[in-house]
Amino acid sequence: MDTQKDSAINLFVQKSGGRVAALLEACTRCGMCAEACHYYQATGVPEYAPVWKVELLRRTYEQRFTLAGRAKVALGIEKPITNEDIEEWQKYDYAACSLCGKCTFVCPMGIDLASLIKIVRGGLTSAGVLPEGLHKKCVNQEEKGSPNGFTEKEWADWFHSLEEEGIEIPIDKKGADSLIVFTVLEITAFRENLRHMARIMNAAGENWTVSLKGRDAFNMGAVTSNGKLMKTLADRIVNTAKELDVKRVIVTECGHGFTTLRDGYPNAIGQKLPFEIEHITEVMAQFFREGRIKLQEGYWDNGRKFTFHDSCRIQRTGGIMDEPREIIHHLIPTKYQEMAHNRENSICCGGGGGMRGFDEGYDNRMAAFTIKIDEIKGAGADTVITTCTNCRLQFLEGFKHHNQTTEVTGLVRLVSEALVEA
Numbered sequence: 072m073d074t075q076k077d078s079a080i081n082l083f084v085q086k087s088g089g090r091v092a093a094l095l096e097a098c099t100r101c102g103m104c105a106e107a108c109h110y111y112q113a114t115g116v117p118e119y120a121p122v123w124k125v126e127l128l129r130r131t132y133e134q135r136f137t138l139a140g141r142a143k144v145a146l147g148i149e150k151p152i153t154n155e156d157i158e159e160w161q162k163y164d165y166a167a168c169s170l171c172g173k174c175t176f177v178c179p180m181g182i183d184l185a186s187l188i189k190i191v192r193g194g195l196t197s198a199g200v201l202p203e204g205l206h207k208k209c210v211n212q213e214e215k216g217s218p219n220g221f222t223e224k225e226w227a228d229w230f231h232s233l234e235e236e237g238i239e240i241p242i243d244k245k246g247a248d249s250l251i252v253f254t255v256l257e258i259t260a261f262r263e264n265l266r267h268m269a270r271i272m273n274a275a276g277e278n279w280t281v282s283l284k285g286r287d288a289f290n291m292g293a294v295t296s297n298g299k300l301m302k303t304l305a306d307r308i309v310n311t312a313k314e315l316d317v318k319r320v321i322v323t324e325c326g327h328g329f330t331t332l333r334d335g336y337p338n339a340i341g342q343k344l345p346f347e348i349e350h351i352t353e354v355m356a357q358f359f360r361e362g363r364i365k366l367q368e369g370y371w372d373n374g375r376k377f378t379f380h381d382s383c384r385i386q387r388t389g390g391i392m393d394e395p396r397e398i399i400h401h402l403i404p405t406k407y408q409e410m411a412h413n414r415e416n417s418i419c420c421g422g423g424g425g426m427r428g429f430d431e432g433y434d435n436r437m438a439a440f441t442i443k444i445d446e447i448k449g450a451g452a453d454t455v456i457t458t459c460t461n462c463r464l465q466f467l468e469g470f471k472h473h474n475q476t477t478e479v480t481g482l483v484r485l486v487s488e489a490l491v492e493a
């Protein structure tokens with residue numbers, strides 16, 4: 072039977088193809104990625120440097136595939152990977168990494184460190200060495216459909232909950248143009264987003280639906296680099312979209328759920344999807360641009376001072392940076408200020424990559440959030456706008472933890488409340 076280290080090493084060996092080898096070989100150890108990592112910056116822990124987080128992958132590659140690596144082991148300069156190493160790296164690659172991609176963005180050699188860290192996570196996951204909180208969420212989502220165990224029954228109740236207000240949410244409507252997929256996090260924490268979404272879609276005259284089969288954009292397989300689970304969970308949405316014959320799937324305020332469906336899943340299966348995957352932010356901007364929704368100009372220029380948090384998945388890696396600003400500048404023409412680090416160069420809130428799903432990363436998350444607090448203060452803002460529920464929850468927790476009175480809100484809410492009804 073494989074030990075933990077064997078399972079992890081087997082996965083690292085499988086992944087050590089030409090691309091990974093080239094990336095590992097290209098590193099000059101310049102240290103620029105360390106300065107970019109908010110966990111390293113906030114704590115000064117040397118092992119939180121991104122390049123150290125891929126050390127197990129580097130050692131596996133060198134020791135298996137290079138003469139120098141084999142010589143290092145033979146001469147006792149470097150040790151083969153042990154079970155203790157596998158346990159230790161859980162502290163770095165899970166509890167001190169939000170997969171934010173900032174290290175990738177700054178590396179002068181173009182090394183996609185975040186993708187290498189995902190491989191290390193995959194090795195740890197295959198060895199069964201992942202935080203217990205995430206493991207439970209994986210089991211729940213595979214068996215019950217949502218990471219925190221909510222079943223189809225609860226989702227149906229949520230979707231029907233607006234009927235007494237006269238708002239009908241279309242469920243599994245065949246032939247709809249757009250399938251809207253929420254995450255359980257969004258619906259449980261910000262239930263009003265269901266109402267906001269219905270208002271926006273109806274105001275735009277969109278032919279839309281939600282589904283009870285493909286209902287949760289959350290993807291615990293992507294978070295834990297478990298390719299099989301990622302595909303199983305994404306298949307539920309993709310197959311539903313095919314059955315309903317929609318033209319596009321709109322992912323609401325969830326970062327990793329969006330990029331997993333748009334990029335990760337098609338790349339993994341090697342096929343283009345027969346429909347578009349779009350984030351609600353770009354859809355709202357499209358409606359606005361085409362005159363399908365009208366928004367009261369300056370509606371949120373009401374005394375509060377706003378700034379925008381570029382989320383790592385929707386903005387930095389998702390590329391949706393102009394669209395939120397197009398809407399924000401219309402709604403808040405005078406009381407809006409960018410943070411010093413924005414767009415691709417933004418600083419992660421600290422809560423992504425599954426970090427909010429387990430206790431062991433809490434101190435690092437809160438430490439990293441101090442950098443974000445400084446950025447918000449620098450912008451002179453008292454309210455932060457986000458397009459990702461997970462970021463929004465990290466801001467809520469971070470503000471509370473650090474006794475800040477700053478508020479956070481979602482762009483969907485700002486748009487819905489500023490709608491000019493025809």
Ligand code: SF4
Pocket residue numbers: 097098099100101102103104105122177178179180181182184
């Ligand atoms: S920034 Fe790039 S080249 Fe420099 S240490 Fe990090 S991975 Fe290596």
Ligand code: SF4
Pocket residue numbers: 107108109110120121124167168169170171172173174175184185188419
């Ligand atoms: S992906 Fe982000 S959190 Fe992870 S090592 Fe790179 S900079 Fe740090």
